[in-house]
Amino acid sequence: MAKLVLDLHDIYNKGDHIDRALKDIVDQAISKKIKLVEIIPGKGSGALKKKVLRFLDRKDIKALYHRVEKDGQNWGRLFVHFRFK
Numbered sequence: 001m002a003k004l005v006l007d008l009h010d011i012y013n014k015g016d017h018i019d020r021a022l023k024d025i026v027d028q029a030i031s032k033k034i035k036l037v038e039i040i041p042g043k044g045s046g047a048l049k050k051k052v053l054r055f056l057d058r059k060d061i062k063a064l065y066h067r068v069e070k071d072g073q074n075w076g077r078l079f080v081h082f083r084f085k
């Protein structure tokens with residue numbers, strides 16, 4: 001199964017870049033009908049992960065994907081699942 005990966009380590013301290021990168025990867029998943037996006041905010045303080053979750057929780061974004069899964073094995077990783085008809 002194809003998946004997209006977004007590693008936020010390089011832009012963790014650039015808020016506007018983070019939102020743009022998240023929006024881009026969601027749009028890319030939809031346009032290519034990719035069912036799984038892996039987002040890696042990293043472990044750190046947890047602030048970046050919270051920012052990612054807040055972004056994914058926005059009403060306009062939430063309407064685009066099926067569900068978010070937190071990786072039980074790796075705290076610094078999230079999976080966003082998409083469904084296509």
